[in-house]
Amino acid sequence: MARQIARLIAAGLLAAAASVASAQPSEKLKTPQTPWTRLSPEERRVLEPVAPEWDRMPGYQQERLKSAVRRYPSMQPIQKERFESRIRDWATMSPQQRKEARETFQGMRRLPPEKQHELRERWLERQSQDSGPQPRR
């Protein structure tokens, strides 16, 4: 009980801290763009799904994608697969949508593992009902 209260207080303070942190202009206004042709062959290969949009993206978004792609070599095979299949949808979301998705994602990760698990299962369960017996995405 005492531990829960302590955690609650900590969580409250951290939520405040996190909101202050996210209020920082992390996506700077004038990040220079990188033309598609200036990307490395590896970057171009992984970013292939977003190639048509690349040159129209703002610099900060390009930087963020490039930075995510730097993790690619160390991903597990299943993670690579997910990354490839999701990056296009991700890139075409509005900045506001991406921001909200990140916040929700971080919120989920703050839950204890059992609750994260429950939440995932619940959502996947509902998806499979909504869309019939399809493999999980």
Add this chain to the structure above:
Amino acid sequence: MSDFLASVERRGFKQAVFAVHDDDSAYDILQDAMMRLAEKYSDRPAAELPLLFQRILQNAIRDYFRRSKVRSTWTTLLSSMGIGQEEDYDPLDTMEIDDVGSVPTSPADQLEQGQVMEQIEEAVKSLPARQREAFMLRYWEELDVSETAKVMGCSEGSVKTHCSRATHALAKILRSKGITL
């Protein structure tokens, strides 16, 4: 770092389970060890991570025993002080183990694999802490004698002694359960 952790998390977890006999505590210990590694040693080359991780993990397990009042504490203390080693064979010597000839050659003949696994896990859990630590590091994590000594903070001679006792104790227990490997 993430790959490294993924590659060791299950074994690390099991090591902690064998030591503390409780999944939840083992999970906390592992989390603690991972956090310490990630926080303090993110700049270390990948080749150094296995040894660092083992050192942190074993320390975390020892910390757990220091903090908690569980019954194993005295065993840990005694064995780390090098006394009470006779204890190791006490429960075993009372068992009938001489009838090796009747032991089935294949574990599957006698027991379901799951049961064999369970017996092995129980046997590992029953080892005195230092013996288990030495055995796990040396033969499961495949560290060499000097690495194991560094992680355990003892001499290479002690490592060999602990390993040898652990091996004999395990062999004895398993044989007494009718398991040959």
Add this chain to the structure above:
Amino acid sequence: MNEKDFADKLKPWLDRSAQQVGEMQATRLKAARLRAMDAWREPVRLFGLVTMSANTAQTLQYSVLQRALLFVPIAALVVFLALQSASETDLGELDAQLLTQELPPDAFLDQDFRSWLGKSHG
């Protein structure tokens, strides 16, 4: 059978026992790893540290208030470091994690999902 031979025969069993941790444990282990990875490089990194401190604190025989007070300096540090590192932190790491975990990004925009999440936190 000498020591080494015996150990070699036991090792596959131990390996298998590690492989056979339940789904629940596997999820917990993965979550533990992700938390550790937060500590590794992200602005929210200190979350894990605080969780750890909570565990440590639990073992001390402190009153609730004392325990709560324990977090004040840590929280102050969190705010300070978060502010300091927010601009330079590599945000791509977060996106990479988001894109590679089990749920598709759509889930995090789903109203139901968000309300479940809110309740879980409550």
